[in-house]
Amino acid sequence: MAIQDVPAPMTGTVKELLVSVGDRVSAGDELLIIESMKMEIPVESPVAGVLAEFVVEPPGKIEEGDLLLRLEV
Numbered sequence: 001m002a003i004q005d006v007p008a009p010m011t012g013t014v015k016e017l018l019v020s021v022g023d024r025v026s027a028g029d030e031l032l033i034i035e036s037m038k039m040e041i042p043v044e045s046p047v048a049g050v051l052a053e054f055v056v057e058p059p060g061k062i063e064e065g066d067l068l069l070r071l072e073v
């Protein structure tokens with residue numbers, strides 16, 4: 001299987017993880033919530049696959065482009 005890295009779309013704080021390692025996800029499924037400038041922004045899966053690893057945990061601070069998670073596709 002190939003690995004798909006999912007980067008942070010913006011700077012903020014990881015507020016909540018919505019899925020668990022091993023979960024099968026579809027393209028467009030919400031994976032986690034980032035809080036930025038007092039707004040909650042969902043991060044969606046770019047592809048269908050299985051969640052292989054979360055690289056971040058709440059309430060971790062992130063910068064735009066930081067690796068959030070990896071999907072097996």
